[in-house]
Amino acid sequence: MTAIHQTLSNMASIYSLIMAAWGLFNFLRRRPPDGNYNGAVAIAVILYVMEGIVGIILVLMGLSPARGIHFLYGVTIMITIPGIFAFTRGRNSSRESMLYGLGFLFIWGLIERAATTATQAQ
Numbered sequence: 001m002t003a004i005h006q007t008l009s010n011m012a013s014i015y016s017l018i019m020a021a022w023g024l025f026n027f028l029r030r031r032p033p034d035g036n037y038n039g040a041v042a043i044a045v046i047l048y049v050m051e052g053i054v055g056i057i058l059v060l061m062g063l064s065p066a067r068g069i070h071f072l073y074g075v076t077i078m079i080t081i082p083g084i085f086a087f088t089r090g091r092n093s094s095r096e097s098m099l100y101g102l103g104f105l106f107i108w109g110l111i112e113r114a115a116t117t118a119t120q121a122q
Helices: 002-028 035-060 069-088 094-119
Strands: none
Touching: 002 035, 002 094, 035 069, 035 094, 069 094
């Protein structure tokens, strides 16, 4: 189960970087998120939820991360994209492309930091 959690973490990290680049590229082109991008955003959220579910299963199995702040990173990852959607009230302009791009970049950083706190005790 730990291997699945690590694999999902790697997938989420790479996917978040791709989504950040795509969103920022759309912003530079002054394009709003289109249907393809919005669908990819939904896939990202599903990926984050799957990662969280596997993490909860690991905790229920008695496996905990090295540092408790790992849980805070996970919760923040889960609420970032819905938070952006709520903040923008579902509007669709080039500004939203920038916000989603920066949000995914933020999530990428959180995923990298969460991976560090899961394995290293300090």
